[in-house]
Amino acid sequence: MTTNMYRVGDYVYVETSPTTPFQIRRIEELNKTPNGNVEAKVMCFYRRRDLPTPLVQLADKHQSKCSVYMKVYQKHNNVM
Incomplete structure (x- = not known):
């Protein structure tokens, strides 16, 4: 057991x-x-090294967009 x-x-x-x-x-x-x-x-x-390159590129593209949206949200809502 x-x-x-x-x-x-x-x-x-x-x-x-x-x-x-x-x-x-x-x-x-x-x-x-x-x-x-x-x-x-x-x-x-999953580790990045275990993912196919096109999938990593797609994830990076969407992560970049999320970062921009978060900065705009923080500025608009006075969040630091």
């Missing part, structure tokens, strides 16, 4: 292959199956 205790909101490392870096996940839900096992619904997080 395992002694690991996980909770919703915990971040965990998942090994899918001994030759690749651990994957990062956040536990969203934990559900007990009828046979007593526990299944986890997780949110996946």
Whole structure:
């Protein structure tokens, strides 16, 4: 029996292959199956180096737009 205790909101490392870096996940839900096992619904997080170049470029483009909108919002609402 395992002694690991996980909770919703915990971040965990998942090994899918001994030759690749651990994957990062956040536990969203934990559900007990009828046979007593526990299944986890997780949110996946990715390192930039693991993403295809076009996807990184798209994310950077949208992040730049968000930064501009945030600066305008802060200036308009006197938020520092």
